[in-house]
Amino acid sequence: MxxxxxxxxxxxxxxxxxxxxxxxxxxxxxxxxxxxxxxxxxxxxxxxxxxxxxxxxxxxxxxxxxxxxxxxxxxxVEPGLAPGSASAAAFWPEPAEVLDLTGLAPPEPMVRILETLEAMEPGAVLFALLDREPMFLFPELAQRGHEWAGNLAADGTCYRLLARRGGDD
Amino acid sequence: MAWFASAILFLIAALGLMVAGAAGPAHWENGRALAVVHLFALGWLGQMMLGALLQFAPVLVARPLALPALALPALLMSTLGVLLLAAGFLALDGWEGGILLLEAGPVLLAGAFACGGAMLGGTLVAAGGWRGSEARVVLAGLAGLVLVWASGAGMVLDLTGNGPGQLIEALPLHVAVGVGGWLGLAAFGVSYKLFAMFLLAPDGDSAQRRAGFVLALVALSLVLGGLTAVLTALSARLAVIGVAVAALAAAVLYLADIRRLWTIRRRPQPEVNMQMSRAALAFLVLVCGLLPFAAAWGGRWAEAAVFAALVGWLSTLTLAQMIKIVSFLTWIQYFAPRIGKAKVPVVQDLTNAGAARRWLWLWTLGALCGTMALLAEMPLLFRLASLALLAAAIGLAAEAVAIRRLSHLSPDARPTRVPVILPPLAERRPRNDPMQA
Known part of the structure; x- marks a missing residue:
């Protein structure tokens, strides 16, 4: 709306x-x-x-x-988003980066997401496909001032994550 | 991780007492032996399991831990409760002062388990965890914890002369629900998730898992029925047989399910923790083999089955995963904030995998020899096996400390701040809250 x-x-x-x-x-x-x-x-x-x-x-x-x-x-807030997801994710710009991180052992997906985000412009959005919910990534994203929204695919086979680079303060 | 540290100290204490001869073949009913058993089952495995569940309940249901402030009181009450209970058992060997401690132990443990249950149950139930194939097994395990406490507290009442007198008949049920109902089911639930993570296998329910869960509920109900029978001075014999049959079937289904995970894994070369978890599962197979004889004849068969379950299966599994979990959490703690800003080591660099593997093999060897010694009723072999277990436990504890201190990293890869040994009791997960941005 x-x-x-x-x-x-x-x-x-x-x-x-x-x-x-x-x-x-x-x-x-x-x-x-x-x-x-x-x-x-x-x-x-x-x-x-x-x-x-x-x-x-x-x-x-x-x-x-x-x-x-x-x-x-x-x-x-879009129904089905995981708790903790940013409510405004629907208004975010199109992802500037898309990462397929399925098949990687933890914590490799977390390393790739954070490294990519750090190299992006403030406000830019990253989309990542993962095998499971990256529980340890969320506190780190919040700590760094990035926002995220994610959910498990309906068939439970992968996790979809949007992360938006925070501003540099 | 403070839970892990406390648990390891209990493990070393229990094994030290076993080496000193406090327990052995056909010597499990005096006070010292009961103290050793409870230091091991409650102090080591119980605390390890509670600590691990506090870490993994949030992962199982993707929610932050409920009531994290209860973690410290739970740990303190549990540590003190185990110590008092163990000291209290010495009353059975004629130490008058022990009676009061024996009565106080279960009270403190009730407080500890209530706190743990509130955090874990609160987290899992609030997130609708009974719908998840992993979380609902853990919830059933928590029900097992209630039963093991209730049956144990009842027997303590009898031992201190405050009970009806026949509750000691509940001993087989107490052991069965402690090993299988509480520790076993909790290990099932955690391993479903951990194995899938470490083997890169898909999560998800399966027919074996659902059937196993139903059987676990049947076994728990039979324990409840058996305990009621004991209370009303009836024989619990039928219930014991029923529990053994249901537990055996549930364990076989669990093994089939893990085998399924193993075959669909995407990581061709499993790491040490998973290789050694196979040894742990081999002990579960051994337990399944011993269980019918243990249920039918008791005695040395039951001793060997319980030893193989606690020391062989559950402890090998716990020790193998402990090394992995400690290195993973330590890596997250020190290096997650540096990702993208500086070069970070890989998690594997924090561990000396070769040393961990050697200590774990020594542990499994000790566990196997101990089981054999109990079957063959050889006290000397049992003490030698205990010595091997003690050496392995100390070696693995030293490895865990080295991981926490980042000792295996080259000096230039280490953060400048000297790491503390113990991080917070329960990890708090900040919500992604723009209000605090």
């Missing part, structure tokens, strides 16, 4: 408080519709407020110091 876009930069430039505008935009969302917020800073206090209202968020820095935050209603 197309996210509802709200740019609060003009409001803030006029010295107005954007909170009410954001809340009325949230109230006007269609069921399952995400909200895409553009702000001149990373609106950290909002993350909690939105989390309490049942939204997961994913943010990225735009050029010129602005931030884009996508709030996705949690129920709208």
């Amino acid at each position: 197309t996210p509802c876009k709200l740019d609060v930069r003009p409001l803030l430039a006029r010295g107005e408080e954007p909170f009410a505008a954001i809340m009325s935009a949230v109230d006007a969302l269609a069921p399952g519709q995400p909200l895409c917020l553009i702000a001149p800073f990373r609106p950290v206090p909002l993350f909690n407020v939105m989390s309490n209202r049942g939204f997961a968020c994913s943010d990225r820095a735009l050029e010129g110091g602005d931030w884009e935050v996508i709030f996705t209603p949690v129920s709208a």
